[in-house]
Amino acid sequence: MLPGCGLFYDCVRRGRREKHEAAGRTDSRVSAEPSGAGKPKMGGRQQARRLEWAEIESMTGGFSSRVIGQGGFSTVYLASLTSSRLGAVKVQRSSERLHRAFRHELDVLTSLRHPHIVRLLGFCDEREEGVLVFEYAPNGDLHERLHGNNNNNKRTAAVLPWARRMAVAFQVAMALEYLHERRDPAVIHGDVKASNVLLNAALDAKLCDFGVAHVGFSAAVTARASARPVMGSPGYVDPHFLRSGVATKKSDVYSFGVLLLELVTGREAMCADTGCRLTVAVGPALSEGKVADVVDRRLGDAYDGEEAATVAALALKCVSVGPGLRPSMGEVVRVLQEKTAALFSAVGPKPVSKIMVSLS
Numbered sequence: 001m002l003p004g005c006g007l008f009y010d011c012v013r014r015g016r017r018e019k020h021e022a023a024g025r026t027d028s029r030v031s032a033e034p035s036g037a038g039k040p041k042m043g044g045r046q047q048a049r050r051l052e053w054a055e056i057e058s059m060t061g062g063f064s065s066r067v068i069g070q071g072g073f074s075t076v077y078l079a080s081l082t083s084s085r086l087g088a089v090k091v092q093r094s095s096e097r098l099h100r101a102f103r104h105e106l107d108v109l110t111s112l113r114h115p116h117i118v119r120l121l122g123f124c125d126e127r128e129e130g131v132l133v134f135e136y137a138p139n140g141d142l143h144e145r146l147h148g149n150n151n152n153n154k155r156t157a158a159v160l161p162w163a164r165r166m167a168v169a170f171q172v173a174m175a176l177e178y179l180h181e182r183r184d185p186a187v188i189h190g191d192v193k194a195s196n197v198l199l200n201a202a203l204d205a206k207l208c209d210f211g212v213a214h215v216g217f218s219a220a221v222t223a224r225a226s227a228r229p230v231m232g233s234p235g236y237v238d239p240h241f242l243r244s245g246v247a248t249k250k251s252d253v254y255s256f257g258v259l260l261l262e263l264v265t266g267r268e269a270m271c272a273d274t275g276c277r278l279t280v281a282v283g284p285a286l287s288e289g290k291v292a293d294v295v296d297r298r299l300g301d302a303y304d305g306e307e308a309a310t311v312a313a314l315a316l317k318c319v320s321v322g323p324g325l326r327p328s329m330g331e332v333v334r335v336l337q338e339k340t341a342a343l344f345s346a347v348g349p350k351p352v353s354k355i356m357v358s359l360s
Helices: 010-015 053-059 096-109 142-147 162-181 216-220 239-244 249-265 278-287 305-318 329-339 342-347
Strands: 067-070 074-082 085-092 120-124 131-135 197-199 205-207
Touching: 053 074, 053 085, 053 120, 053 131, 067 085, 085 096, 096 120, 096 131, 142 197, 142 249, 162 197, 162 205, 162 249, 162 305, 162 329, 239 249, 249 278, 249 305, 249 329, 278 305, 305 329
Parallel strands: none
Antiparallel strands: 067 074, 074 085, 085 131, 120 131, 197 205
16 A cells, blocks of 8 residues: 555445534544654644744755745755655745744645645744744655656656556545545645645655645635735636636636646646646647547556546546636545545455554
8 A cells, every 4th residue: 555545435434424524623534654763842733833043944954945936936955854754845035024924824734634745844933034833744746757858957856657646636636625524714725736746755645735725615705906816827827717716616626627627638737838828738638539539648558548547537627727626626526436446456365454544
């Protein structure tokens, strides 16, 4: 069994539904990560710890450690939490507006607890440059794994197998289902995309970057100028949101549908050369049932055609123009669970009772 991707049958899920009704409860369909021994204070399943600036400087070597991520508003450094454990330190740019965005992301992250959402280990709010310390994902992000780096040097890692792609899809779907249906109030991620899906040592998915997340009913109100960046990324953003300025759970569903299409086709959400969106490029062929024409050619014959057709059809439903035509993330999880045999090859032929591991 690959850690982090345990499967229920529906009867088991229904029988234990009451165990998930409390807000913040983790999903028992996934395995707990090994707890290990000798964890630092920030480790395990404890709450994120408030750190001093001197501690941040120490774990990053005075910010001289390797930069493992960089955006318009932050830089991510590789950090040594202990002599044998690494972490990722995200340092926000210094400004009053960005500090408010940092506080927002911190507030959201400290309320979440799920094996497929990146774990916040600590934070520092002593200065205007807000700092978040996360668990380290040594296999980078899904965008890098599927498409290579943003420069001309492609990663030499092996092609992501079909079963692993389906496991990642299922894990991200479970994370979104948790945010939408198992949190009270619900959380809308707002920027689901391949580069916001980290891959740990076992290639299990960790959804990250909650900087534009919306919490509760306020997520379904007209967008306005605020301290937070605009929701969504090119190729992934819900067209209905662009037209109406209203963000809902179905906005995340749309973005997840694009992510599914990426996993099936191996193509980027938006072509860098033509600016053509993936939904436009492959939608017509998929609607005509020509799934084999768009499946990632790097997979060769190492995928199940019927399974690919099922996932492609699900992706098309997720990216429906009308939000009311899109499934909920709970429905997405059920389809992947029931119709995607590759998941069973990912978790192994173990009895359900062995797969279910409580995270409480």
